[in-house]
Amino acid sequence: MDKVGVGIIGSGFVAEIHAEAFRLVPAAEVRAIASPTEAHVREAAAKHGIPRWFTDYRRLLELPEIDVVTLALPNDLHCEACCAAAQAQKHVICEKPLCTTLEEADEMINACRAANVKLMYAEELCFTPKYVRAKELIDEGAIGELYLVKQSEKHDGPHADWFWDVERSGGGVTLDMGCHAFEFFRWLYGKRPAVGVYADMGIFVHGDRTRGDDNATIIVDFEGGARGVAEESWAKPGGMDDRAEFYGSEGVIYANLLQGNALLTYSQRGYGYAVEKAGATQGWTFTIFEELWNYGFPQEMQHFIDCVASDRQPLETGEDGKAVLEIIFAAYASAGRRQRIELPFSAPGCKPIELWRQ
Ligand SMILES: NC(=O)c1ccc[n+]([C@@H]2O[C@H](COP(=O)([O-])OP(=O)(O)OC[C@H]3O[C@@H](n4cnc5c(N)ncnc54)[C@H](O)[C@@H]3O)[C@@H](O)[C@H]2O)c1
Incomplete structure (x- = not known):
């Protein structure tokens, strides 16, 4: 073929x-x-x-x-x-x-x-092997009724200038990394609609570089009473931290995506292979291996190629991307107005960041 x-x-x-x-x-x-x-x-x-x-x-x-x-x-x-x-x-x-x-x-x-x-x-988190296994456990009822998912991704900020320029990026860390959390929640909750968002955000460390938020906490409520809590940061030194917690009526699952899979390494002189977003490799580090596989990128690409070859819709579609964007808009509006925003929510003709600070 x-x-x-x-x-x-x-x-x-x-x-x-x-x-x-x-x-x-x-x-x-x-x-x-x-x-x-x-x-x-x-x-x-x-x-x-x-x-x-x-x-x-x-x-x-x-x-x-x-x-x-x-x-x-x-x-x-x-x-x-x-x-x-x-x-x-x-x-x-x-x-x-x-x-x-x-x-x-x-x-x-x-x-x-x-x-x-x-x-x-x-959205590679829906293909990440550790999270795919967690979802299998949840779907077979291993932790009872899932009612709370927490996800957080933290590092010390993006590598390219355009991320910091909100005219180009559209927002700060809530847009850049919160989007992972929001689709992760939707996927785990069977793509139930989000019904309300409460967010708080700030610029704690990078005010000299950006008008975008560099640290944020966002609560997303889904139909049927389930909740997602996202904690996202561009303000944390010491390399990438990416983790999730899953709370059910009869159990709990904790997942530390990178440090939980890493080689715990102590090196006085440091080493050549960069740990993602880490400023240095001297001292204690979490040495990553098979990073792309552990994140689910090849699996994500394999999935789409299968969909094209067999004429099926992918697991993650443009409509899912739009639903995530709607949550992002609601988050910026919530932080801007200091109140919970109900969904559906729309903000014609503007970028997310414009709802937070002018
Ligand atoms: N899924 C993830 O975990 C993940 C990680 C990083 C970035 N991203 C996303 O991927 C996208 C790219 O981010 P990045 O980190 O690779 O940025 P980057 O700045 O490293 O790369 C952007 C690339 O686009 C090129 N480019 C700019 N204008 C172009 C044009 N008109 N035509 C063709 N190429 C052009 C640049 O030359 C550069 O090679 C962003 O949307 C970002 O949010 C996703």
Whole structure:
């Protein structure tokens, strides 16, 4: 059977992850990559054995051998690139967050629907092996009725300038990392609708760099009384921390995604392989191994390739990405007004951050 041809748009941090992840998907072949940074995209193509590279992604979209494109782009470019890809009859994988306005979300969903191509919202936590196992336990009733899920991701802030510029990113840590928590809650609660959001956020450490929140706590209530609590931070030094807790009427599960899987290492001189977002590797560190697999990236890509090959809808769709964005908007509105926001909630013509601080 012919392999599914993949094109990567972007050549930065997550493009690298996608290229590595696709190496582990035998039915897929990455055939082109595009990014305006010529030297960098050429280097990325050589490093990953990708035969063609472009500085304009529209050229990549013209290639008949590309069936699927993955958007590894700054948030403000997701909508434009998704619609162009759909018009070129390519299936689309879009990184989180889906986009920066609810109108863009509709545009993306409608463009893919009109072109009859699939759109996957790339939330890898729904493919993370540790969390997939936790969900299996929960679904078989091992901890009774699930009523509370906590998720938190914390590090000392993003690597690229555009994340800090809210005009481009659309928001701070609630948008950037809260989006993981919100889809994680929805997935665990069987995609029940969220009905209310209460959030508090602040800029504690990075006020010289951004107008975006760098630390936030968000409570999301779901239909039927279930609750999610997200604690997200760009203000924590010492590397990435990513964990979850699941509380049921008859049990509890704790998951520490990275430190719970790591080699506990003490090194006086430090070592070469960077622990994600860690400033240093001297002293005690949590050395990560098989990081992409433990996060679920290859499994996520395998899933979408299977969906394309067998004409099935992916587990995570554009509609899921839009539902997450709605929770993000409600969170910024809640923090801005200092009150709980009921859903459905919409904020026409603006980006999430605009609901918090002008
Ligand atoms: N799922 C995850 O865990 C995860 C992790 C990191 C980032 N992300 C998401 O992935 C997306 C990209 O983030 P990143 O960290 O890779 O950013 P990055 O800044 O490292 O990379 C962005 C890339 O886009 C390229 N680019 C900019 N304009 C372009 C254009 N017009 N055409 C083609 N390429 C263009 C840049 O040259 C760069 O290669 C963001 O939406 C981010 O939120 C997701």
